[in-house]
Amino acid sequence: MSISENVAAVHERLAAAARRAGRSSEVALMAVSKTQHAERVREAYNAGLQLFGENRVQEFAGKARALADLRDAEWHMIGHLQTNKAGKAVELFGAVDSVDALKLSEKLDAAARALDKKLGVLIEVNVGGEVAKSGALPGSREIEELLLAAPRLESLEFRGLMTIPPFTEDPEGARPFFRKLRELRDAIASRKLPGIGMDVLSMGMSHDFEIAIEEGSTCVRVGTAIFGERIKA
Numbered sequence: 001m002s003i004s005e006n007v008a009a010v011h012e013r014l015a016a017a018a019r020r021a022g023r024s025s026e027v028a029l030m031a032v033s034k035t036q037h038a039e040r041v042r043e044a045y046n047a048g049l050q051l052f053g054e055n056r057v058q059e060f061a062g063k064a065r066a067l068a069d070l071r072d073a074e075w076h077m078i079g080h081l082q083t084n085k086a087g088k089a090v091e092l093f094g095a096v097d098s099v100d101a102l103k104l105s106e107k108l109d110a111a112a113r114a115l116d117k118k119l120g121v122l123i124e125v126n127v128g129g130e131v132a133k134s135g136a137l138p139g140s141r142e143i144e145e146l147l148l149a150a151p152r153l154e155s156l157e158f159r160g161l162m163t164i165p166p167f168t169e170d171p172e173g174a175r176p177f178f179r180k181l182r183e184l185r186d187a188i189a190s191r192k193l194p195g196i197g198m199d200v201l202s203m204g205m206s207h208d209f210e211i212a213i214e215e216g217s218t219c220v221r222v223g224t225a226i227f228g229e230r231i232k233a
Contacts (some may be wrong), residue, residue, distance in 0.1 A: 003040065004047035006226050007031075014220065017210035027213055030076065032205070032223030034059065038066035040227060045070050053097070053221050055079030057088050064092055076120075078162070078202075078221060080134040087111040095120035097162045097202055100136045102145040105153055112155035120157045122202055125184065127177040128166035135163065138184055147188065150195030160200030160218070161185050171208035178203050178215035185216075 001009070014027055033041045034055040041052065041063065053076045054060040060075070067073065077089050077096045086107035089096055099105050099121045112119040123146055126135030136142035150158050161184065165177035181203055189198040202219040204212025209220035 003043040003226060006228070007044065007047040007049060010222055010225050013210060014213065017213040021214040023213070027217060028219040030078075030202075030219055030221045031226050032078070032221050033063075033227070034079070034223065036227050038063045041067060042070070044226060045073055049226075050074055051219075052076065053078035054093070057081070057085045057092065060092055061088065083107045090115060090117065090119055093119075095122070095159075097122040098124045098134065099146065100124045100126075100134055101142055102149055105146055105149065105156060109153040109155045118155060118157055120159050122160050122162040122200060123158070125161050125163045125181055127163045127180050127184075130166055133164060138180065147191075147193055147196055150193065153195070158196045160198050160202065161188075162200075162202035164205070165203070165208070167207070171211050174204075174208040175211050175215060178208075178212050178217065182216040 010029065014029060018024060018027060028051055029049065030051045030053045031044045031049045032053045050072055051074045056079055075093050077093045078098055081089055081096060081098055081104060083104050086104060090108060090111035096108060096119060100123065108119055108121065123143060124135040126133050126137055129137055161181055163177065163181045165174040168174060182201060185198050185201055188196065200219060201217050202221065203217045204220040206222050206225035209222060212220055
């Protein structure tokens with residue numbers, strides 16, 4: 001199937017999952033374009049997608065030049081970001097969806113302020129407590145520090161939470177982790193903290209995005225189901 005056919009199929013699955021959950025189909029579809037060549041990203045854009053997620057600053061820097069004419073495309077950094085690459089990330093991306101520490105958020109804020117730019121951010125939560133994954137643990141000091149620092153990080157716009165659950169062959173295995181993130185979001189939102197928005201729940205990928213939608217996801221990050229098997233960099 002072509003990329004445009006894949007996009008149409010994903011939209012159908014997304015809408016069906018939303019209906020099963022009694023939700024409107026207003027769930028954002030992010031195309032995970034990491035490792036994909038610029039021409040294939042352009043195909044996805046021409047198929048109607050405008051929201052894209054990239055994992056590596058250096059990789060996207062090269063593609064960004066080739067895709068500079070896609071004026072209404074929105075580029076998000078969704079991979080782990082080292083603090084020494086924060087400045088370049090702010091130059092390239094409109095949002096960083098993988099903030100998991102105060103030091104990183106401070107670097108992003110300083111870089112955004114220098115560019116007179118408002119940067120959207122999500123707090124990445126390691127709901128499964130997996131040692132090999134980035135993200136702050138639920139209930140951790142790192143999350144609390146980020147929440148309380150938000151009012152002084154004036155160039156950042158805290159929009160919500162993101163997670164990658166532990167992989168299970170059965171997509172249903174991800175459900176308790178998605179539910180845990182939704183419950184954390186609700187608990188944070190109930191505090192009505194200054195500078196903290198909790199409208200976005202970014203969870204669900206090609207393997208399990210329908211379960212994520214049923215559990216309240218507002219943005220699913222889909223790569224393989226759109227582009228096919230990953231191309232090695």
